[in-house]
Structures are given as C-alpha cells and as structure tokens.
Amino acid sequence: MDIFFYISAGIAIISTIMAISGRNAIHSLLFLILSLLAISVVFYLLDAPFIAALEVIIYAGAIMVLFIFVTMMLNIGLEHKQEKQWLNPSMWIIPSILAAILLGDLILALRNMPTAVAGAQLIQPKQVGISLFSTYLLAVEIAAILLMAGVIGAYHLGSQKKKVLHRFLEKK
Amino acid sequence: MLTVPVETQILFAGILFFLGLIGLLVRRNLVFMLMSIEIMFNSAGLVFIIAARHWNQPDGQVMFIFILAVTAVEVAIGLALILQVYHHFKTLDVDKINKLKD
Amino acid sequence: MTNLIVLIPALPLLSFLILVLFGGKLSRKVAGWIGAGSIGVAALLTIIVGISFIKSLPETKSYSVVIWQWLHVGNLTANIAFRLDSLSLVFIFVITFVGFLIHIYSIGFMANDEGFTRFFAYMNLFVSSMLILVLADNILLMYLGWEGVGLCSYLLIGFLYKEPANGAAARKAFIITRIGDTAMIIGIFILFLSFGTFNIQDIMHLASAKWAIGSSLAVITAALLLGGALGKSAQLPLQTWLPDAMAGPSPVSALIHAATMVTAGVYLIARTNVLFSLAPIVQTIIAIIGALTLLIAGFSALAQHDLKRILAYSTISQIGYMFLALGVGAYSAAIFHFMIHAFFKALLFLAAGVVILVLNEEHDIFKMGGLRKRMPVVFWTFLIGSASLSALPLITADFYSKDAILWFAFSSNSGGMVLWFAGIIGAFLTALYSFRMIFITFFGEAKTEPTFNAGKLMTVPLIILATLSVIGGFIELPTSMGNFHLFSNLVNNTLPNIAIKNVEQLEWLFQLISALIASIGIYLAYRFYFKKPAYIEAFNHSRLNHFFEKGFGFDKVYDVLFVKPIVWLAEIDKKDIFDQLNISISRLAIWGNHFLSIAQNGKLRWYLLSFAIGIAFILTLMLTK
Numbered sequence: 001m002d003i004f005f006y007i008s009a010g011i012a013i014i015s016t017i018m019a020i021s022g023r024n025a026i027h028s029l030l031f032l033i034l035s036l037l038a039i040s041v042v043f044y045l046l047d048a049p050f051i052a053a054l055e056v057i058i059y060a061g062a063i064m065v066l067f068i069f070v071t072m073m074l075n076i077g078l079e080h081k082q083e084k085q086w087l088n089p090s091m092w093i094i095p096s097i098l099a100a101i102l103l104g105d106l107i108l109a110l111r112n113m114p115t116a117v118a119g120a121q122l123i124q125p126k127q128v129g130i131s132l133f134s135t136y137l138l139a140v141e142i143a144a145i146l147l148m149a150g151v152i153g154a155y156h157l158g159s160q161k162k163k164v165l166h167r168f169l170e171k172k
Numbered sequence: 173m174l175t176v177p178v179e180t181q182i183l184f185a186g187i188l189f190f191l192g193l194i195g196l197l198v199r200r201n202l203v204f205m206l207m208s209i210e211i212m213f214n215s216a217g218l219v220f221i222i223a224a225r226h227w228n229q230p231d232g233q234v235m236f237i238f239i240l241a242v243t244a245v246e247v248a249i250g251l252a253l254i255l256q257v258y259h260h261f262k263t264l265d266v267d268k269i270n271k272l273k274d
Numbered sequence: 275m276t277n278l279i280v281l282i283p284a285l286p287l288l289s290f291l292i293l294v295l296f297g298g299k300l301s302r303k304v305a306g307w308i309g310a311g312s313i314g315v316a317a318l319l320t321i322i323v324g325i326s327f328i329k330s331l332p333e334t335k336s337y338s339v340v341i342w343q344w345l346h347v348g349n350l351t352a353n354i355a356f357r358l359d360s361l362s363l364v365f366i367f368v369i370t371f372v373g374f375l376i377h378i379y380s381i382g383f384m385a386n387d388e389g390f391t392r393f394f395a396y397m398n399l400f401v402s403s404m405l406i407l408v409l410a411d412n413i414l415l416m417y418l419g420w421e422g423v424g425l426c427s428y429l430l431i432g433f434l435y436k437e438p439a440n441g442a443a444a445r446k447a448f449i450i451t452r453i454g455d456t457a458m459i460i461g462i463f464i465l466f467l468s469f470g471t472f473n474i475q476d477i478m479h480l481a482s483a484k485w486a487i488g489s490s491l492a493v494i495t496a497a498l499l500l501g502g503a504l505g506k507s508a509q510l511p512l513q514t515w516l517p518d519a520m521a522g523p524s525p526v527s528a529l530i531h532a533a534t535m536v537t538a539g540v541y542l543i544a545r546t547n548v549l550f551s552l553a554p555i556v557q558t559i560i561a562i563i564g565a566l567t568l569l570i571a572g573f574s575a576l577a578q579h580d581l582k583r584i585l586a587y588s589t590i591s592q593i594g595y596m597f598l599a600l601g602v603g604a605y606s607a608a609i610f611h612f613m614i615h616a617f618f619k620a621l622l623f624l625a626a627g628v629v630i631l632v633l634n635e636e637h638d639i640f641k642m643g644g645l646r647k648r649m650p651v652v653f654w655t656f657l658i659g660s661a662s663l664s665a666l667p668l669i670t671a672d673f674y675s676k677d678a679i680l681w682f683a684f685s686s687n688s689g690g691m692v693l694w695f696a697g698i699i700g701a702f703l704t705a706l707y708s709f710r711m712i713f714i715t716f717f718g719e720a721k722t723e724p725t726f727n728a729g730k731l732m733t734v735p736l737i738i739l740a741t742l743s744v745i746g747g748f749i750e751l752p753t754s755m756g757n758f759h760l761f762s763n764l765v766n767n768t769l770p771n772i773a774i775k776n777v778e779q780l781e782w783l784f785q786l787i788s789a790l791i792a793s794i795g796i797y798l799a800y801r802f803y804f805k806k807p808a809y810i811e812a813f814n815h816s817r818l819n820h821f822f823e824k825g826f827g828f829d830k831v832y833d834v835l836f837v838k839p840i841v842w843l844a845e846i847d848k849k850d851i852f853d854q855l856n857i858s859i860s861r862l863a864i865w866g867n868h869f870l871s872i873a874q875n876g877k878l879r880w881y882l883l884s885f886a887i888g889i890a891f892i893l894t895l896m897l898t899k
Contacts, residue, residue: 020195095197150245157252270876
C-alpha cells in the first residue's frame with residue numbers, strides 16, 4: 001500500500017510544480033487537475049473514500065472547470081510571450097529560499113509528533129455526516145450563509161456594468 | 173493498510189503548501205495566483221484528513237468539507253473579480269494593478 | 275444672611291457669561307443694564323451682608339463659606355471657599371459700590387463705542403475676579419482672582435486694539451506685572467511646602483508658630499510676596515506700566531488702574547500681615563519703597579502734559595502712601611486711605627474722562643483751559659476730587675486718611691522722621707500738581723470748545739463720588755480732633771493694631787504742619803500756574819522737567835538693561851539654534867516616511883512576500899528557541 005502513497009504523492013508534487021511554472025494557463029490548469037486527482041488517491045489511501053470522491057467531484061470537477069471557463073473567456077491561454085517575460089528565472093530564487101526555510105521549520109516541528117491513537121479504523125461517511133449535522137450544525141448554517149453570500153457576490157461582480165462614458169471619451 | 177509514517181504524510185502536505193506559496197509569490201498573472209491559493213487550501217485540507225486518520229476522529233473530515241465550501245465561494249468571488257479587473261484594466265498583471273499606492 | 279456673599283462674585287460672572295455668549299444678540303441698552311445691573315445687585319447684597327455682619331459679629335470675627343472642593347491631590351487641597359472679614363468687607367464694598375457707579379457712567383461714556391458689550395463683559399469679569407481675589411479663603415483661589423484681574427487689565431488696556439500703541443501698552447502692563455506674579459507664585463509654593471496648606475488663616479497661624487522673627491525663610495517668602503504686590507500695585511521698581519496703562523478707556527482707568535486692581539498689592543500685604551511682621555526687614559523695605567515711590571511719582575506728575583498721565587502718576591504716588599502705611603504697620607490707615615483714594619481717584623478719572631470725551635479725545639492739559647464755565651458739574655466735582663487728593667484740611671476726606679498715614683509714619687515704632695519727611699514732601703507735591711491740573715484745565719482762556727454736554731448717566735456718578743470724597747473722611751477722625759474711630763475699629767477686628775511711640779500729645783502739631791503744607795502747595799499752584807506762569811517758564815523747558823516727565827527715565831534704563839540684551843540675543847538666535855534639534859527630529863521622521871513609503875507601493879506580490887518573510891521569521895524563532 002505504501003508504494004501507492006509514494007507514487008501518487010510524487011505525481012501530485014511534480015504536476016503541481018508543472019502547474020505553477022507553466023506558461024500556458026490551460027496546461028497549468030490541466031496539471032493542477034492531475035495533481036488534485038493524485039491527492040484524491042492519497043485521500044483514499046488515508047481511509048477517507050468519501051473525501052476522495054468529494055475531491056474529484058468538487059475540486060477537480062466543479063472548481064477547476066470554473067477556472068478553465070474563465071481562462072477561456074479571457075482568452076489568456078495563448079499569452080506565452082508575456083508569461084515568459086513575467087517569469088524571469090531570478091524571480092524564483094527568493095520565494096524558493098523562503099519556502100525552503102518554512103519547510104525546514106515544518107520538519108523541525110514534526111520531530112515531536114504524538115503517537116497515533118491505537119486501533120485505527122475506517123471512519124465511515126455516516127460518522128462524518130452525523131458529526132456534521134450535530135456538533136457542527138451551527139458551522140454548517142454559517143457555511144450556508146457564506147455560500148449564499150458567495151452566490152450573490154459572484155453574480156453582482158460578474159454582471160457587466162453599463163458603460164457610463166461615450167466610447168470616444170474612454171481611456172485607451 | 174497504509175504504514176507510511178504520519179510525519180512523511182504531513183511533509184507531503186507541507187511540500188504542496190510551499191509549492192503553492194512559491195507560485196503565489198512568483199506569478200504575476202492573477203489566474204495563476206488564484207490557482208496557487210487553491211493549492212495551498214487543498215494542502216491544508218490534506219493535513220486535516222491526515223489528522224483525522226491519526227486521531228481516528230471524524231472532525232478532520234468535517235473540516236475538509238468546510239474548507240471545500242469556503243474554497244468554492246472564494247473561487248467564485250475571486251474569478252468574478254478577475255473578470256472585472258480584466259475588464260477594467262485590460263491586464264491581469266498584479267504589478268500594474270497598484271492603485272492602492274496613493 | 276451672610277451666605278449671600280457667594281452671590282456677590284457670582285453675579286458679575288454670570289453677567290459676563292451672558293454678555294459673552296449672547297452679547298451679539300442683545301441691544302446696547304439691555305447689555306449695558308445687564309452689565310451695570312449685576313454689579314448694582316452685588317453692591318446691594320454687599321450692603322445687606324455688611325450690615326448683618328457688623329450687627330452680629332461672629333466669634334471668630336470672620337465668616338467662611340465653602341462652595342465646593344476645587345482640587346484634591348495627595349495632601350494638596352484647595353476649595354472654592356470665601357471668607358468674609360472686615361478687611362474683605364471694606365474691599366468688596368469699594369469694588370462693588372465704586373464699580374457700580376463706574377459701570378453706570380460707562381453706559382453713557384461708551385454709548386458710541388462699537389465694542390460696547392465686549393467692554394461690559396470684560397468689566398464684569400474684572401469685577402468678578404477682583405471679588406474672588408479679596409474674598410478668597412485660600413491663597414490659590416486668591417491667585418486665580420489675582421491673575422484674572424491681570425488678564426482683564428490687559429484686555430481693557432488694549433480695548434481700543436486698532437491702535438498698535440494700545441496693544442503695546444497692554445503687553446507692557448501684562449509682562450511687567452508678570453515679573454511680580456512669578457515672584458509671588460514662588461512665594462506661594464514656599465508657603466505650601468512649609469505648611470502643607472493653602473488656607474490663608476492656617477498659614478498665618480502656622481507661620482507665627484513655626485517661623486522665628488527674622489528667620490531667612492520668612493524673609494524670603496515675605497520678599498517674594500512683596501514682589502507680587504509691587505508689580506500689581508505699580509510700585510518702585512515695577513511702576514512703569516501704570517502710566518502707559520492709561521491707553522484704556524477712562525472708566526477702565528478709574529476702576530482698574532485707580533480704585534481697585536492696583537490696590538490688590540495693598541490687600542495682599544494686609545492679608546498676609548503676619549508674614550511681614552515675621553520679616554521686619556521686608557516691612558522696612560515696604561516703607562522705604564512706598565516713600566520713594568510717592569516722591570518719584572509726585573515729581574513725575576508735576577511735569578506731565580497728559581491729563582490722564584497726571585492722574586496715573588498721582589495714583590502711583592497715593593499707593594506709595596498706602597505702602598508707607600503698611601510698612602510702618604499702620605494697616606487700618608492704609609486700608610482707610612485705600613477706600614478714600616478709591617472714591618476720589620475714581621471721581622477724578624471719570625471727570626477727566628468726560629473732559630477728554632467732550633473735547634474730542636484731547637489729552638493735553640495745555641490745549642484745554644477755561645472749562646470752568648462750560649461744564650460746571652464736571653468742574654465742581656473735579657475740584658472736590660482734586661481738593662481731596664491734595665488733602666485740603668478739615669473738609670476733605672483725604673485729609674483725614676493721609677494725615678493718619680503721615681502721623682503713623684512718624685509715631686509708629688518702626689517709623690521715623692525720614693519717612694514722615696518724605697511723606698510731607700509728597701503731600702506738598704500732591705497739592706501742587708493737583709491744583710496745577712485744576713488751574714490749567716479749568717481756568718484761563720478757553721483753547722478748545724466742548725463738542726457736547728455730558729448726560730446724566732455720567733454726571734450723577736460724579737456727584738455721588740464727590741459727596742463721598744468729602745464725607746467719607748468723617749467716619750475716622752484722629753485722636754486729637756473728635757477721636758472717632760469707626761473705621762479702624764471695624765478693620766482692626768482683622769488687622770493688628772499699630773504700636774506707636776509715646777508721643778501722642780504731639781499729634782496736633784503734625785496735623786498742623788501737614789495742613790499748612792497742603793495749603794502752601796495749593797497757593798503755590800495758584801501763583802505759578804494761574805497768576806504768574808512766567809515764574810516757572812524756565813523750569814518748564816529745563817532738562818529736569820523733561821527728566822520728571824519721562825518718569826525719572828525708568829523706561830529707558832529698563833530698555834537698556836533688559837529689553838536690548840534680550841532683543842540682541844534674539845537677533846543672534848535668528849536661525850533658531852535650538853530649533854535645529856527639533857527640526858532634525860522632524861527631518862528624521864520625514865526620511866523615515868520616505869523610506870517606509872517605498873514599501874507602500876501597491877504591489878500585491880511585494881506585500882505577500884513580506885507577509886511570508888514575517889511568517890518564516892516568527893516560525894523559525896518559535897521552533898528554534
């Protein structure tokens with residue numbers, strides 16, 4: 001089983017690297033979907049099949065499709081030159097060093113991990129559902145309000161405003 | 173049964189998180205920045221799932237579902253904003269969108 | 275009944291507030307009657323309170339009322355509390371009564387002035403502050419009133435602020451009195467440090483219990499308080515502000531710079547007499563300063579051309595008499611002279627104000643003349659005032675008060691021949707310059723025409739004050755004639771009795787001499803300034819006369835000693851040497867702003883990077899601890 005974890009983890013990391021370093025937005029998004037699928041495999045391996053399914057359906061399915069739609073709408077998939085200009089290799093140095101430092105911190109923090117609870121068993125989706133609608137009922141309601149606000153906000157922001165200026169007066 | 177040590181699992185999540193961070197800091201395109209944020213969200217969710225398994229509690233998975241909801245909203249608003257920004261500035265370069273300066 | 279004393283300072287204050295807040299909306303008539311009416315009611319209350327106080331004199335000879343606690347920090351406590359005793363009773367009577375007459379007069383005098391309500395607001399504030407000063411039960415509240423009257427004096431001298439010279443005179447008065455006030459507040463601090471209380475009565479008791487006579491602390495404190503008194507009362511060497519203070523309207527000169535405020539120094543010394551009796555050397559200095567001042571001011575008055583400046587120097591001189599009396603321990607004589615002086619000097623200033631007003635702001639007495647027929651009421655009242663000022667024997671009030679001072683200057687244990695001689699010379703000068711004023715202004719040929727006749731509002735107060743200047747003296751007759759001591763019996767409830775040498779049988783001789791001297795002075799004034807002006811023509815153009823006219827050149831000396839060096843220092847420091855330090859701080863701040871505003875560049879990625887660096891830093895710090 002462990003080998004599957006390492007393989008999918010490797011795929012996730014490599015495809016994420018490809019996603020953040022790619023110049024073509026569509027390609028990057030496809031790499032990102034690949035990465036998310038790999039992570040959903042990891043979820044499955046971590047005894048969370050329900051979450052793995054959610055990852056595929058909502059993340060890789062809904063959210064990424066939304067990204068692709070917008071990218072295509074804006075037609076920025078082909079701006080290779082501009083992206084190349086923006087992605088100066090020297091710009092990678094500082095964020096990479098920073099990330100390395102933070103990773104070092106993480107490794108430091110992981111030295112004293114508490115031992116796991118004995119007798120680990122599969123957490124059933126049923127358990128998750130019961131917990132969600134009993135202990136976390138209030139949070140669910142809040143999340144519902146948040147989603148509602150998101151819908152209204154997205155609708156409001158997404159709608160094209162009527163032009164106030166005559167086209168001759170517009171700034172070019 | 174997965175026997176990978178939990179430290180390795182978290183390290184994996186951490187690597188993903190920092191890749192997202194690097195992406196956020198390096199890219200100038202708003203779409204890529206939003207993607208990087210997605211990566212970071214996802215790795216945070218991954219840690220929750222790892223913790224849920226580690227402690228044998230459902231709460232971690234519940235949290236992941238909440239993260240999912242928040243991410244969905246964030247992406248919807250974020251993409252709508254990107255559309256408006258592109259419409260208004262005719263560019264997606266964050267360095268050009270610096271009117272907050274004054 | 276005596277609780278009403280709270281209302282006495284409160285009414286003018288209330289009226290001040292009304293005039294300040296709603297002055298613009300009130301008509302002149304209403305504003306004037308509010309201003310004068312509040313003082314009138316206060317005067318009425320004073321009489322009621324005074325009668326009930328005298329009728330049933332309390333055991334402690336005083337009456338206190340605490341209104342509220344003003345300050346309480348650690349062991350520092352100061353109350354808004356008033357204390358009525360016979361000393362403050364005399365003062366509040368003069369302040370409210372003379373103040374009321376002057377306010378009535380002002381309604382007529384200021385009728386055409388554009389700052390009418392402002393004038394009455396300031397005057398009311400002044401009266402209120404002055405009443406607080408004399409009624410205050412603790413020295414801190416007294417200082418509040420003290421500074422309040424100083425402020426009002428400043429505001430009213432500079433009342434006609436469109437003339438820059440008036441503003442300069444106001445500043446001069448303010449700054450010179452400030453010198454004295456600084457000394458005084460240091461003295462107050464010493465008192466508080468030594469006794470831990472501000473209450474005047476407690477301080478006096480503790481001082482006589484704790485301090486030995488002539489101990490250095492007592493001498494220093496008394497000298498510092500004397501400094502305050504000298505500044506306020508325009509005595510040597512801080513007298514130079516008063517002649518310039520005549521830039522204010524005449525009612526102001528009458529009320530503030532003659533009748534009340536300038537005598538605050540006299541009040542202060544009388545009130546804290548215990549301290550001065552603990553410092554005999556300071557008390558001697560007071561007598562010497564008084565004698566010198568009355569002589570210098572008398573000579574200066576003799577050479578002035580400006581009617582109001584003559585009166586100003588005469589005021590300085592008369593207060594010199596009060597200081598002389600205080601110096602020899604004749605407190606009741608000083609207070610008696612204060613009261614009589616308030617009557618006739620207010621009268622003289624008011625009458626002079628009428629003269630100046632109807633002659634279209636003509637101040638020079640040599641351009642007046644012959645006004646006797648044109649304005650009889652003013653002439654007769656002015657004559658009575660001048661007669662009183664020059665202590666015309668028997669009939670005028672000032673004869674009795676000044677005579678008492680002269681007698682005590684000689685007969686007091688701490689007095690002597692020299693002080694008496696200075697006083698008698700001063701009396702001669704007084705008679706000379708007051709009748710010089712009369713003869714030049716009202717007799718001779720007319721040089722200017724009066725433009726209009728003064729109304730009843732102005733003349734009635736003159737008549738009342740003239741009456742008081744005559745009959746006021748009869749409440750205190752010397753031992754040799756009448757032996758009637760109504761006033762000193764009242765005042766001595768509060769102030770210590772004077773100790774005199776065993777020369778009482780000589781008193782009539784001294785009275786005779788002073789009567790003679792005054793009469794000779796008046797006669798010589800008649801000879802020199804009316805009959806044969808040619809006699810003194812040479813003197814009028816002499817350097818000595820010029821020296822007198824400039825007030826013995828004090829202004830020039832101070833200018834060279836203090837003003838010029840400070841101006842010189844200011845010239846050197848034009849570039850603000852010490853400011854450079856402050857400017858460099860601001861430059862540092864501006865530089866820091868430029869430096870930090872580089873960070874504020876609106877670039878989102880820059881913010882994110884610094885955010886991430888911060889997180890990395892904090893996490894590393896926490897984990898590698």
